[in-house]
Amino acid sequence: MSATPRAEAPARAPVTRRLLGRQPIGALFAAPYVLFWLALFAWPMGLAVVISFRDYFFAAPGAQVERPFVGLDNYAQALSDPVVHRAALNVAIFILINVPLTVVLALVLAAALNTALPLRTMFRSAYYVPYVTASVAMVGVWLWLFSSGGLVNSLAGGLAPDPSWLVNSFWAMPIIALFATWKQLGFYVLLYLAALQNIPETLYEAAKVDGAGVVRRFRAVTVPGVRSATTLVVILATIVGANFFTEPYLLTGGGGPNQASISPVLLMYQEGIQQGEAGYAAAIGVVLAVFVMGVSLVYRRFVEEGEPA
Amino acid sequence: MHSRRMRRVAVALTALLVLTACARDGDEEDEAGGEEASGPIDIWYSNNEAEIAWGQAVVEAWNAEHPDEEVSAQEIPAGDSSEEVIQASIAAGNTPCLIYNTSPAAVPQFERQGGLVALDEFSDGASYVQERTGEGVEQYQSADGQYFQLPWKANPVMVFYNRALFEEAGIDSEEPPLATYEEFLQTSRTLVESGAAEAAIWPSPASQFFQPWFDFYPLFAAQTGGAQLVEEGEPRFASEEGLAVAGFWRTMYDEGLSPKEEAAGDAFADGQSAMAIVGPWAIAVYGEVDWGVVPVPTADGTPVEETYSFSDAKSIGLYSSCENRATAWEFLKFSTSEENDGLLLAETGQMPMRADLPGTYADYFEENPDYQLFADQAARTVEVPNVENSINMWQTFRNAYSEAVIFGEAEVEPTFEQAAEEITGLIAE
Numbered sequence: 001m002s003a004t005p006r007a008e009a010p011a012r013a014p015v016t017r018r019l020l021g022r023q024p025i026g027a028l029f030a031a032p033y034v035l036f037w038l039a040l041f042a043w044p045m046g047l048a049v050v051i052s053f054r055d056y057f058f059a060a061p062g063a064q065v066e067r068p069f070v071g072l073d074n075y076a077q078a079l080s081d082p083v084v085h086r087a088a089l090n091v092a093i094f095i096l097i098n099v100p101l102t103v104v105l106a107l108v109l110a111a112a113l114n115t116a117l118p119l120r121t122m123f124r125s126a127y128y129v130p131y132v133t134a135s136v137a138m139v140g141v142w143l144w145l146f147s148s149g150g151l152v153n154s155l156a157g158g159l160a161p162d163p164s165w166l167v168n169s170f171w172a173m174p175i176i177a178l179f180a181t182w183k184q185l186g187f188y189v190l191l192y193l194a195a196l197q198n199i200p201e202t203l204y205e206a207a208k209v210d211g212a213g214v215v216r217r218f219r220a221v222t223v224p225g226v227r228s229a230t231t232l233v234v235i236l237a238t239i240v241g242a243n244f245f246t247e248p249y250l251l252t253g254g255g256g257p258n259q260a261s262i263s264p265v266l267l268m269y270q271e272g273i274q275q276g277e278a279g280y281a282a283a284i285g286v287v288l289a290v291f292v293m294g295v296s297l298v299y300r301r302f303v304e305e306g307e308p309a
Numbered sequence: 310m311h312s313r314r315m316r317r318v319a320v321a322l323t324a325l326l327v328l329t330a331c332a333r334d335g336d337e338e339d340e341a342g343g344e345e346a347s348g349p350i351d352i353w354y355s356n357n358e359a360e361i362a363w364g365q366a367v368v369e370a371w372n373a374e375h376p377d378e379e380v381s382a383q384e385i386p387a388g389d390s391s392e393e394v395i396q397a398s399i400a401a402g403n404t405p406c407l408i409y410n411t412s413p414a415a416v417p418q419f420e421r422q423g424g425l426v427a428l429d430e431f432s433d434g435a436s437y438v439q440e441r442t443g444e445g446v447e448q449y450q451s452a453d454g455q456y457f458q459l460p461w462k463a464n465p466v467m468v469f470y471n472r473a474l475f476e477e478a479g480i481d482s483e484e485p486p487l488a489t490y491e492e493f494l495q496t497s498r499t500l501v502e503s504g505a506a507e508a509a510i511w512p513s514p515a516s517q518f519f520q521p522w523f524d525f526y527p528l529f530a531a532q533t534g535g536a537q538l539v540e541e542g543e544p545r546f547a548s549e550e551g552l553a554v555a556g557f558w559r560t561m562y563d564e565g566l567s568p569k570e571e572a573a574g575d576a577f578a579d580g581q582s583a584m585a586i587v588g589p590w591a592i593a594v595y596g597e598v599d600w601g602v603v604p605v606p607t608a609d610g611t612p613v614e615e616t617y618s619f620s621d622a623k624s625i626g627l628y629s630s631c632e633n634r635a636t637a638w639e640f641l642k643f644s645t646s647e648e649n650d651g652l653l654l655a656e657t658g659q660m661p662m663r664a665d666l667p668g669t670y671a672d673y674f675e676e677n678p679d680y681q682l683f684a685d686q687a688a689r690t691v692e693v694p695n696v697e698n699s700i701n702m703w704q705t706f707r708n709a710y711s712e713a714v715i716f717g718e719a720e721v722e723p724t725f726e727q728a729a730e731e732i733t734g735l736i737a738e
Contacts (some may be wrong), residue, residue: 019597058400060629063423149507167514167569169718199402253515253571257706258716273393274518275701 045289048282056279064160067279074283084284087264090173095241097169097177102188102237103230105181110192111222124193128186135183166252169260176247176261184240188233195229196222201212235296242292245269264288341661344430347381348633350640351405353392356384359593366410366652367644372647378636390517391701392418399424399628406631407641411624413449414519414693418458418700419626426627427455431638441645443664447536448692450626452722456494459626459641460662460733464588465618465686466527468606472599474583478505487584487603488610490557497566500583509566511582514715515559518703522693523586523711525617527605528554535617538706539694542736544729546706547722553608553722559714588621589658589683595620602682613685620690622662633656654680660687697734705731 020027052074059065078084113124130138145151154158165171199221207217214307223230245265250257254270255262264284272281354364361384368382385408386392392415398404399422411419419425425626427432428619438456449460472482478500486492497509512524525546526538534549545551561567577585578595583734586605604616625645631637643649650661651670658680660666667674667684674681696702713721 058396058422060399060404060423063403063629065421065423143573147573148568163569167716215387254517256514256516256711257569258718259516270704273396274390275704276396276422277701294592308712 032167037288042053042308048285051279052282054279056282059277070279072278073196074142075287077280078283078287083262085257086259087262087267088294090246090263091242092259093173094177094180094244094281095238098241099175099182099234099237101177101181101235102185106185106188106233107192107223107230109185110189110196111218113189114196124189127189130183135246136250138179138183139247142175142251146175163257165258168256172248172261175246176251179247179251180240180244184237185272185301188237191194191229191233195226198267199225231300238299239292242288242295317617320579329464344634344638346633347378347636347639349381350407350631350633350636352380352382352407352409352640353385353405354382354409356387357657358556358662359588359590360409361374363653366656367649368493371640371643375636378639379635380640381410381422389610390519390612391463395419395424395626396422399630399687402630404628404630406628406633409461409623409625409644411626412519413458413460413622413624413695414699414703415701416449416458416624416626417451417695417697421697424626424629425457426629426631427457427639428627429455430536434638437642441663444471445690445692449695450697458626459645460692461623461625461645461656463662463687463690464621464660465683465690466523466586466588466592466605466621466661467618468510468584468603469591469600470584470593470603471577471580472601474505474580476498478503482601485601485603487606488583490553490606490608492610493606494557494560494564494566497584498564502565506583508568508576508582510584510586511572511576512586513571514567514569514711515571516707516711517698518707521707521710522619522621523701524558525554526693526708526712527558527586528607529606530617530619531605531611533577533617534615535689535691537691537694538734539696539736542696542704542733544732547725547729551725552722553723555710555714557606559610559717562715563717578703587695589680592658592679597716602679604686613682613688616686617689618686620687620692622690622692623629646696648726658683660684662687696736697738701734702735 016024028066048070050248053071054067054068055070055073057065107128113120113127117123143166147153148164150164153164161168161171165175203221203225207221211218227262243265246264248261248263248266249269252261255266265288268281268284268288271277271284346443352368354360363718364382364497367676368380372379385391386394387396388397391410391737392412394407395404395411395415396418399419404424408477416425428639430439431437438459442449442460446701449456449458451457468487470482470485472489475482475485475496480486480496480499486496496710499505500509513520529538529551530536532554533545533548536545538544538546546555558567562569570612572579574579575594576582577587580596580598605615605618607616607636625641627634627641645661645663649662650663651673653659654670654673658716660683663669666687667681670684693699693703703727709724713719713724
């Protein structure tokens with residue numbers, strides 16, 4: 001009988017290797033971004049959490065002011081504030097309209113622009129123009145389109161809502177979501193175009209030989225082929241949706257009518273900057289950040305489910 | 310594996326909470342400068358053309374005689390509002406010594422931030438503010454009776470009307486029927502129904518905290534004979550007078566006489582609106598329009614000489630980051646002397662807030678009769694209340710007003726009562 005040799009415990013790597021990995025130079029290359037992330041994300045985020053537990057406001061350097069610790073009061077206020085509830089509902093409306101519309105339109109347009117269309121380059125540029133144009137200029141055009149005497153109402157005639165779109169409690173949010181979808185579309189089309197380049201042409205040819213038509217090839221080859229891009233688009237569109245600010249700030253005069261288009265970030269701006277309630281604004285911000293991270297993780301699980309490892 | 314990660318997260322959160330609870334409030338006391346220090350200073354003034362001309366002239370005159378205490382002036386940096394710019398600047402510690410565009414509504418907030426110097430700290434501070442301003446100076450005192458601002462100029466708001474549009478609608482343009490709510494409504498209906506104007510009057514329906522100063526508040530001041538929104542810690546707008554004013558505006562919105570949308574430009578200058586609620590600064594701006602001016606309406610009509618309005622005043626603040634405060638104080642007095650106030654009046658048409666304005670500049674008003682009405686109105690103005698959480702208070706009021714009056718989504722009385730209750734809590738904090 002021979003004794004079974006006991007598996008030897010793996011020797012612990014030296015501390016430097018555990019910290020810096022097998023290629024320490026890699027840490028050097030990553031350092032600028034890590035510093036950037038620490039200074040512009042981690043530190044402000046930590047500070048926001050600290051501020052959110054206080055009755056905090058911005059004061060002059062050196063001023064002796066009272067900013068007492070208030071525990072979870074700011075969070076309790078945020079979770080019971082009807083305006084925060086409205087802002088959360090608006091995020092849901094925005095995401096429900098913006099995310100599916102963005103995914104479908106961007107994918108269909110990218111697939112179309114990936115084929116040998118006449119004037120393809122012009123179309124590719126045209127879809128990208130709204131994305132690179134300043135929001136303020138775009139908002140000016142949309143204000144003109146959707147005002148009472150604007151082009152849309154002139155075309156709609158008796159079907160135009162009263163009050164008009166942007167001052168109508170029901171329509172203000174859908175119009176904002178449509179504006180954001182249209183403005184961001186070019187960027188997502190570009191993401192899908194890049195992903196489409198990775199689908200081997202042979203898959204389309206094989207599908208064609210098997211008798212698949214255009215729609216079938218799109219569903220069976222294109223859609224699964226860009227799954228990872230779809231994950232990215234869905235997550236990015238959700239993050240943009242949860243953080244929308246410019247649209248209600250400019251398009252509906254600061255979240256109007258009567259806060260029907262208020263967003264959490266706009267509310268943070270109003271509370272923290274305009275009204276000097278930085279502690280409360282920070283609490284809303286922390287809740288929003290946790291929500292976005294949670295939703296992104298859930299999306300990632302769902303969209304990537306079934307994807308080959 | 311999971312439990313180790315959970316432990317790490319728990320440790321990090323605990324550390325953060327401990328840090329949060331222990332973090333020190335504020336920083337060490339740091340007096341930027343003493344009241345005795347003199348030397349070069351910076352100032353900001355408003356960014357409208359006429360005020361820039363005035364500012365440059367005053368600074369040039371000062372610098373010629375004070376080479377060791379030179380004043381450098383610039384326009385206030387651009388922002389959504391001056392208040393936000395100043396607030397950010399206070400937090401950054403880079404405010405200039407003097408800002409000639411300080412809204413009285415924001416003063417309590419700037420004071421709370423530790424951004425302002427009490428003028429009482431100068432030996433002649435309080436007496437200068439009181440003597441120059443005269444009657445009504447108490448409206449500018451802080452809760453503890455100090456002056457953190459010098460009331461500088463007023464733009465008492467009145468109703469401008471476009472004579473050409475009134476004539477087009479068949480309305481008397483010399484003595485237009487605009488004194489009572491009923492007259493004002495009937496005139497508005499005639500203007501819109503005749504097609505002379507798209508809107509009778511077009512106050513901004515936006516939600517910023519300061520918008521009530523140009524729709525509700527002037528009429529409230531007139532209807533109450535000079536009451537502030539809050540007096541002795543009690544909100545006054547849910548009163549019979551406040552509800553009458555709100556009812557008037559709600560009718561204007563309900564009947565489409567005032568649009569619920571923001572105007573693309575200046576609706577009065579563009580001829581889209583037949584009337585506007587503005588101050589005397591508008592005389593220079595509306596040079597192209599053949600305008601007339603009347604006091605704001607009241608329910609039953611009030612004689613001109615008894616009608617109150619909102620002052621739309623601006624103050625001068627001396628900011629705590631200023632090192633050479635003695636120079637700042639001397640320059641503040643120099644720039645608000647009788648001579649330089651006269652120059653302000655001549656250059657901008659805005660009313661210096663000094664006692665006996667019509668008497669002090671009698672020649673000017675004789676030569677410029679358009680401004681006489683505003684000078685008379687300046688003697689009957691109401692300021693914003695100098696209370697804690699002032700901006701928050703106005704925002705709460707504006708939200709209630711937007712809901713119940715502009716968009717008509719709630720009953721006015723209960724909405725105002727609820728807002729009054731919230732405001733009582735805010736100002737008591």
